[in-house]
Amino acid sequence: MTMRRDVHDELRARLQEAAGAHEPDRERILARIERGMAEEARPERRAARPPVFGWLRVAGATAAVAGVLAVGGWAVASAVKEDTAQRTVATSPTPTPPPTPTSTPPSAPASTPSEEDGPLWSDGSVDPHSNEFWAQSNVTLKTGRHLTALEVELTVAQTGGVTSTGAWRSLPEDDFALTVAERDGFLVYTWRLRDGRTVPPGEWVFAGQYDHARGGRDAKDDGYSATARAGDEEFSVAGDFAPRS
The missing domain is CATH 2.60.40.1510 (ntegrin, alpha v. Chain A, domain 3)
Structure with a gap:
């Protein structure tokens, strides 16, 4: 029971971390995992299958979720990149303003012949x-x-x-x-x-x-x-x- 609880907690933590990168599928993925864990917890399941198969099932589910998230992340990144490329427009260089004329400094007062x-x-x-x-x-x-x-x-x-x-x-x-x-x-x-x-x-x-x-x-x-x-x-x-x- 302790091993399963640890596995359950670890899986939930990983799924929450992965779901943070792909927010739209988070609820659906968690629901599927919850159903899978509920089935593992049934008494008849424990009598029919050794614990090792339950672990493999969890590991397989984790791998599947990681694959789904990776593919989803790639798709989102591709869409953003394509959208950015479509919105890029050519701009002309900013014209250089003409130099501001400087005023002539006042000359010193004239002196008398030496x-x-x-x-x-x-x-x-x-x-x-x-x-x-x-x-x-x-x-x-x-x-x-x-x-x-x-x-x-x-x-x-x-x-x-x-x-x-x-x-x-x-x-x-x-x-x-x-x-x-x-x-x-x-x-x-x-x-x-x-x-x-x-x-x-x-x-x-x-x-x-x-x-x-x-x-x-x-x-x-x-x-x-x-x-x-x-x-x-x-x-x-x-x-x-x-x-x-």
Whole structure:
């Protein structure tokens, strides 16, 4: 009885697993198996046939069910494959959209013609990163000789709301003394080379930064000057900034 119960449970588990793959035949298959198991359980059957034939019967039924499920699964897969093939349609390649034209970046504000005196050359310009609330004015100097003295002055006209937010130079900070003051309607930045320091040949930038009233500020009244000494000679340059276009 224990063997049959185990066989019965195992067969039921296998049939349930197989039926999960082919749902439409599950009820019919289980009904057939139940009828077969009921016949095995009758007393006259047990007296007429040895237990071994009952096991073979169950094994045969299992094999038959597996065959039915395999054939059914193959048929379903074939039908799905055929249906998929019939529904496949040709598609044309997606057209490539034309490239989006890029806008030309704004050019930097124009600077005034540079000034030159001996080995000293200069130029003044408004930095291109300036905006409608803030600006930076650059004084660029070039020197072909070592300078033993140098003073650079930048004047920014008070056009409304002009307030210093800082200053910098490309030469070492400790080599210069910086003062920022308001004088006669201008914000004035002054860089003075400290005693004992020198400026090597090259190109150097002195920049003043400031807030201003909202809107594009016109730098036409701004200016700069620089005086320098190389050996026993003195040189000076001065210039202004291009008006707003």
